[in-house]
Amino acid sequence: MTEPVRGGAAPTNGVLPAALPPTARATTALLTDKYELTMLQAALANGTAHRHCVFEVFTRRLPAGRRYGVLAGTGRVLESLPHFRFEDADLAFLEETGVVDARTIDFLSGYRFTGSILGYAEGETFFAGSPVLQVEGTFAEAVLLETLILSILNFDSAVASAASRMTSAAVGRPCLEMGARRTHEQAAVAAARAAVVGGFAGTSNLEAGYRYGLETIGTAAHAFTLLHDDELGAFKAQVAALGTGTTLLVDTYDVRQGVINAIEAAGTGLGAIRLDSGDLGGLAVEVRHQLDELGATGTKITVTSDLDEHAIAALAAVPVDSYGVGTSLVTGSGAPTCGMVYKLVARADSTGVLQPVAKASPGKPSQGGRKSAARRLGHDGRAVEEVLVTGDDEAVARWSPDSDDLRPLLVPLVMDGAVDSRWVGPHGVENAVRAHQASRSELPRGARRLSAGDPAIPTVSLTLP
Amino acid sequence: MTEPVRGGAAPTNGVLPAALPPTARATTALLTDKYELTMLQAALANGTAHRHCVFEVFTRRLPAGRRYGVLAGTGRVLESLPHFRFEDADLAFLEETGVVDARTIDFLSGYRFTGSILGYAEGETFFAGSPVLQVEGTFAEAVLLETLILSILNFDSAVASAASRMTSAAVGRPCLEMGARRTHEQAAVAAARAAVVGGFAGTSNLEAGYRYGLETIGTAAHAFTLLHDDELGAFKAQVAALGTGTTLLVDTYDVRQGVINAIEAAGTGLGAIRLDSGDLGGLAVEVRHQLDELGATGTKITVTSDLDEHAIAALAAVPVDSYGVGTSLVTGSGAPTCGMVYKLVARADSTGVLQPVAKASPGKPSQGGRKSAARRLGHDGRAVEEVLVTGDDEAVARWSPDSDDLRPLLVPLVMDGAVDSRWVGPHGVENAVRAHQASRSELPRGARRLSAGDPAIPTVSLTLP
Structure with missing residues (x-):
């Protein structure tokens, strides 16, 4: 093995006296796992980097016994996104340490996310499989966001989920x-x-x-x-x-x-x-x-x-x-992370048509294809089901509920690279507070029980023709 | 209750388009609990802010069943310290939101830590009561560092402690x-x-x-x-x-x-x-x-x-x-935080003489007075005891081991406000890696057992006359 610390070869950012704290970085782009960039390098080389893709963020299971999860961090994702760009110091680091090749560095130098992101409103409750965030764009632009998005949503949602139980x-x-x-x-x-x-x-x-x-x-x-x-x-x-x-x-x-x-x-x-x-x-x-x-x-x-x-x-x-x-x-009351994953669920084939994809790894279930989602409400206005809408990609992308008992859950967060400002800053927090109050109030009363049990509502699939 | 979000009155740092990510802040000073500043305000008003103080960081207990803890984050504390200063935007926030009064804001505008910090070397193993960090200065300058120091040491040490078990x-x-x-x-x-x-x-x-x-x-x-x-x-x-x-x-x-x-x-x-x-x-x-x-x-x-x-x-x-x-x-393998606390153990009385102090709260034992610390080694070079040295303040402050079987644990990290550069940046990490390897090798073989049990070595007190 090589040494764990390169020492002398390292940038001097961490060495005193520095003008700014180590966290005072102009970009968020290196808050990323190396493999996102090596995948990009390989995909740029054979052209698949430009295939249109849909990634979804979801959790495979709630923490044991929890009745619901609370999505938080969406606003922070949106605040970080415009700063996800590779500046000279970042590119120099990638080059000096041989992380990726010159073509990839050239691509990264112009990187901006120009795709679109839908998601549950921040503060919304969620369940296993709920597509709390859906990122659409080329493989190149969407794959790079995996680590940052998961870091934010996994931590923030773990805390919000614990907080909601405490305030209940x-x-x-x-x-x-x-x-x-x-x-x-x-x-x-x-x-x-x-x-x-x-x-x-x-x-x-x-x-x-x-x-x-x-x-x-x-x-x-x-x-x-x-x-x-x-x-x-x-x-x-x-x-x-x-x-x-x-x-x-x-x-x-x-x-x-x-x-x-x-x-x-x-x-x-x-x-x-x-x-x-x-x-x-x-x-x-x-x-x-x-x-x-x-x-x-x-x-x-x-x-x-x-x-x-x-x-x-x-x-x-x-x-x-x-x-x-x-x-x-702050440690999620026994569940310090949410276990959310960022999975490729659909990508264009060589003719440009989106195809559902899913891995078959044992114990890690995931369902291919873009999803939409809605909460089905009973006569009393209480939630009765989490409805995951699947089927033909275009039909799912276009889907909206045709009856009042279905409350749609996906809202636009980023359109063609432009962040919807409703969800960021103090105003975004206020909206998330309201969204959580409304969503929790809508759940069956049993959702507030602290004892271990099943999710507050079941999750069902609705397959479009 | 007031509203949890002030909304419109808030600074616009979080609102897009911002020039920098929300974490890109020039100072670390607001990574602090409000009560540090309100205590400062009250202590400035009656003059006790200038009393000479010694604060110690220690944990009251290791996570259940753990044989030892691993100190990490010291280098990050030292990297953050020079940036613990209140700049105009910070002071404006404190003034606008009424956190503290004008005298306190005036004091904060010139704040620099000019005291001294001793501590265990980063990477060193520790036990319940081990004084892993010792901060000495006026109450005003030392009390403000509590939150930032604890945040860093509690998180980083939780991860390093888990990591050490995994690499074992x-x-x-x-x-x-x-x-x-x-x-x-x-x-x-x-x-x-x-x-x-x-x-x-x-x-x-x-x-x-x-x-x-x-x-x-x-x-x-x-x-x-x-x-x-x-x-x-x-x-x-x-x-x-x-x-x-x-x-x-x-x-x-x-x-x-x-x-x-x-x-x-x-x-x-x-x-x-x-x-x-x-x-x-x-x-x-x-x-x-x-x-x-x-x-x-x-x-x-x-x-x-x-x-x-x-x-x-x-x-x-x-x-x-x-x-x-x-x-x-990253979640500390079941112990996501270390439970380290930052406690005032000695402070000057009205005549300027340092007096030991300790609270008497049930279930939260702490021992007053400055401590020194050493590890006692057996004939085979293996650690046999954690020795906490207590007694007359000047004697403890001057103490150094008088025999080869005691390895002193406190090293100077900051002297009169100046950070010792050995502990920061990539070089600091290298030193911490070596310190941990040496310290873990020195523990009894049973320290590496993963099963729940007693600490690897007992902690004893040595009281100086």
Whole structure:
């Protein structure tokens, strides 16, 4: 084997002093597996690179026991797409390290995605086989996007899917995202965004506030109390700086004394106290009683220690006002990735006619051919089936529901290379929040059960003639 | 509650057409939880912000059953540190959204970390309580780094810890990182780097090759075969473009026919075939036999389907030449975050004397006071104990081992704000690779067992007078 690190031959981007952080890159194009480019090289050589193709993103199965998944990240895919271009430094790297040949580098230098992308609206619920994204273009332009699209959708959807379960369990009480420290620093920003798509009310992450206009929250950690000579002094300092509406963290030493100190420092108008350790349920009952006795009947209680959807559900009958969730949220609550794949489902033959294709690998089922999708609704407006529409390619591409009980799921995201701006930036997040609320409300009530079980609705095929 | 998305009030960074991708930010300073800044505001107001402090990063426990952890990400922390500064756009965001007051914004505008950081060498093994990073400076400058440091170390160490188990299980056969599509697109780059620290031989991730000089690998996916009219045509195209040394993926349709086609296309000098589905152990035996019969005795076999350390171990007796690992690697093989925390362990009192501090929260043990650390070695050079040195602050700060059987673990990383360049860039990765190899070799042989058990060595305290 060669050495794992080329060392001296490497670009100096990572070596200090650099003008910008290593992540501050003008392009997203190298966030890609090498094999996308070597495939391109081989396909350019024999002309198949220009065959018209349809790729679909779907998951083969939901995480064990999950009732539904929540699509998130579509807006981030669209934000990344215009920057998927190979600039001089990228091309020089590919050339110097021999990744691909000169013809391929020449092709990459002019690369822009000029195809079209349909997909489920961000925030929509999905099931095994749901074609959540459909990328159409030449093989050359579509194959290169595989890794970036999957990275984004697999991570963001894992977080949004967990978030949705948590906000269901919270039954209207606000959930606040605080997991930045438990995942990669840039993943943290995406996680905050995905959490909001899944119904969270805000995030501790400032960069997520900056990039996506998310509501940011947070007041103080144990370090602030420990910094001071005593807890009362710390609380007085916090209230002086942040006002009586602040949240005081009362469990650094003794919770009962902490609550006394909190009210002494802020008065009975204190905004909230936070509990971050111990038996949160029992403590919250005691603290509520204590606060009420002290006259702080409007002071809220927020809890934040290792919560997941099950812990939240267990606190439903306890006088808690909001939940701060970290680790389990940003790691997908046991399912840190969605298992979405990016599969070629149709490509032109030598005469230019699109043909369905599918591999036959054991244990990795996939169905050839372009799909459309709709959700069938019952008389009460609740979803009853996920309908995957298959059959003749042109018929599927043209298909739209002919009856009111079918809600079509594919919406245009990119047309001939042009990104639909409805889905990007803060506005895109707002749309995704609404889409998720509507989609979850439409599912059968059993969909919100946290216990392991079958998908909320079955998936059926509708084959067009 | 307020709305989770401020929408119109948000900066336009995320709205197309933007000149740069949303991640292309000149600073790392907003990759931070809001409460770091509100604590700063309160501490600036009463003067405690300038108290001298020592923060330590450690984990309270290893993931259940793990024998050791592997520290990774230190180099990335150091690469991010010089960019932890608040520029005009960041300050405007903080002001417009009312995160902190004018005095705090004024302080942040001049923020530079001027303190010092010690830590375990990147790649070093660690245990519960090991002070893997120690940040010393004023409260103001040290508290702000909490989130960014934890994000990086928690994610990167989770991946490196999983990687180390996989490379142990592979017993010398190369392991190749292919997980980019299963985690956030920037986390993928860090994961590739951490995998190499943990002993991986290369990565599919081009950006990781670009940033850190890592060896990149990969040839073709099923899509390439499906793009062509038949498998033989696809293989011939790949060999024509990439040479006979390439790796052909033989399981798109039928593995036995795939191997026949592969040798027909490339001849018996074919570099390797790849298996990505089915019963890898049984298939590898059959394929090895088939290749040998065809005369392709030098053609290697690489396997890549849902591997983790246990699957790799189960293939030890099977004629496989290398392992490609994705999902389980980048998600930490069941432990997607390390649970590291950033705790204030000592701070100056009003007279300027450093005092140990620790919270008393139930279930979250931490020990006050600055620590030093060393690994005690037995006569055979194998590690026998993790030694945490505590006691009088000045004595601990000055401490160095007085006997050869103690290997000191803390090394200087940042002195008075200046980053030690040994630990950054491609060179930093090389040093981390070596540090991990040495540290793992030094652990008792039982450390490599994959089964759940106690930490490889106990952790003991040495209290200085």
